Amino acid sequence: MTIIGARQWADGPFPLISTPALDGDMKDPFTQAATEMALIHNIIIRGMNSIYLQAPHVPVDDVQPFIGYCKAWSEFLHSHHKNEETILFPTIEKAAGVPGLMQPNVSQHQQFHDGLAKFDEYIHAALPETFAGQKLIEILDTFARLLAQHLADEIPTLTALRTYGIEKVPIIEIAELEAKHEFGTINKTTALAFMMTALDVTYEGGIHKNFPPAPAPVLWFLRNVCTLPCRAFWKFAPCSTGGRPRELYVGDRVQ
Structure with missing residues (x-):
């Protein structure tokens, strides 16, 4: 396929999140936890941007892997929010002794629930001959900005937990508990492989x-083995399997 002009990057249209570490102290556990959450959220945003920008340009021969890529992004997003609602948020509330402390974040999840459900319904029903990239964009337009805003809003929520003190809210231990559970339950060759191809080192x-x-051998395994079974999907990813940002597979940069 010949592309005229420079291709687009996945840094828009929905903006990436600046991490608290950029102007803060990573020795502070709340800054560290919020920074790591921002990095995870940027993975979701890069994935959403890459879908949004490429959907109208996908040739029919590439529709099937593009749908697979969209499913992997959605799977990662669902896994992330499920683990927040069932592990991270309840554990924070219990530690702080404030029931409902994290409820505003859960309420934001509900704001884009219906739009994401329509996205899932469309990509699970789409066939190469029926897929319409513009239709997918129309669905994304119903919830993408709400999702991006939620992902940004959650970061200062985590840093604000500093007021409770690390003795009362051991945020790193809580975050590690959630991460361990998610790593143990997430699909390694779809959602986790997506994560590794949308994480900009x-x-x-x-x-x-x-x-x-994670230890270097584990990261090597995640990047080089977990990405193999669905390798046709990752041509649409914003980064290489090594985490290096790259121009998107299809679509021209808007001048």
Whole structure:
């Protein structure tokens, strides 16, 4: 396929989140936890941007892997929010001793629930001969800005937990509990593989290059083995399997 002009990057139309670490102290556990959450949220935003920008340009021969890519993004998003609602938020509320403390975040989840459900319904029913990229964009337009706003709003919510103190709210331990559960339940070759291809190791000057904090052999396995079964999907990803940002597979940059 010949593309005229420079291709688009996945840094828009929905803006990425600046991490608290950029102007803060990563030795502070609340800054650390909020920064790691921002990095996860940027994975979701990059994925959403890459779908939004490429959907109208996908040739019929690539529709099937593009649908697979969309499913992997949605699966990652659902897994993330499920673990927040069942593990992260309740554990924070119990530690702080404030029932309903994180309810505003759960309420925001409900704001884009119906739109995401329509997105899932469409991609699960779509066939190469019936898929319409513009239709997918119309569905995204019903909830994408709400989702992006929620992902940004949640970061200061986490840093604000500093007022309770680390002794009362051991935020790193709580975050690690959630991460361990998610890693143990998430599909490694779809949702987790998507994560590795939307995680930019150069973001904010490369200060997050060691995220996620896993041993090098584990990261190698995630990037080079987990991405193999569905490798046709990741041509649409915003980063290489090594976490390097790249121009999107299809679609011209809007001048």
